Amino acid sequence: MLHAVFPQAPAPSTKRPTPRSRIYQLVQQMVIATLLLMAIGSATRVMNAGLACPDWPLCYGQWVPARQMNLQVFLEWFHRLDAALLGVLTIVLAASSWGYRRDLPRWAPWLASLALGLIVVQGALGGLTVTELLRFDIVTAHLGTALLFFVTLLILATVLMPYQAVGTATKLPWLGLTATILVYLQCLLGGLVASRWAAHQCFAGFQLCEVMNSHLLGVFPPTIATLVSVVAAWRTPALHPTLRQAANLALVFLLLQIGIGIATFRLHLQVELLTVTHQAIGALLLGSLTVLTALAWRDVQSQVGSVVPMTPNPVIPRGIATDPALDSLESSPVP
Known part of the structure; x- marks a missing residue:
């Protein structure tokens, strides 16, 4: 879906990629990781592996339960590993978006912050699914939050993608x-x-x-x-x-x-x-x-x-009259 809908950012004139293009590529990779995470989570439920690791966040008290490893334990363990990696990437995304906020559309840092908040909630729900023994309302909320996180990443990618509106x-x-x-x-x-x-x-x-x-x-x-x-x-x-x-x-x-x-x-x-x-x-x-x-x-x-111009707040020299209609352009959230 990403390669079909999201075009690659055009190569800049210099060899170094821009912050916007780097963050855009990071979001694309996170979308794929989220899809994989949800697929592994579904497989974990279908294979009755939701409680294959009886403790949380470790599995049998270990980071890698080599001795207890079987298909069910692997599914649950890999699901947690993918979730942890995605959490780290979300922290990097939020920090980068705020650090380079002058080079990004206005809504990008806020969407990245929303994604960070959702991944924190998702992690808490993931722990509760184990400690509460797969209680159905928590499991359903776990899926719902994952989908909201997925949607947030896609909106952020859409905000950052090269697109000439008609x-x-x-x-x-x-x-x-x-x-x-x-x-x-x-x-x-x-x-x-x-x-x-x-x-x-x-x-x-x-x-x-x-x-x-x-x-x-x-x-x-x-x-x-x-x-x-x-x-x-x-x-x-x-x-x-x-x-x-x-x-x-x-x-x-x-x-x-x-x-x-x-x-x-x-x-x-x-x-x-x-x-x-x-x-x-x-x-x-x-x-x-x-x-x-x-x-x-x-x-x-x-x-x-x-x-929205590439520079979010263009400097207009004093003494130059401006059209009041142009003032609304600075308040637009659209890149």
């Missing part, structure tokens, strides 16, 4: 935002079904079927909202190619998610790989809609002349 995406920001929120809520419903093992209990003894059915019926609102957003993108004349790519990716991920969901349901969640893929594609669908919404918002802001 000002044609008039309705896409609100349509995309609606679809993004509905897909996020559906992901939470899916996490609730997984954390309560509702599908397995419903298939085995007709218990918690209402939880599973809420997820099944919940497919329709985000599906309709995503299709409306995609069709609106297709019908928008002279739309930026990157926005079209994001809309097309959203459609592809939506169709994949529906197909994999049907297969998973018919197979009664007996194929672990399908279950893990189902959650991963859901995250990718959420991510593509997030990129579509953020880029569309940048595009709409360009209609009112919201162009």
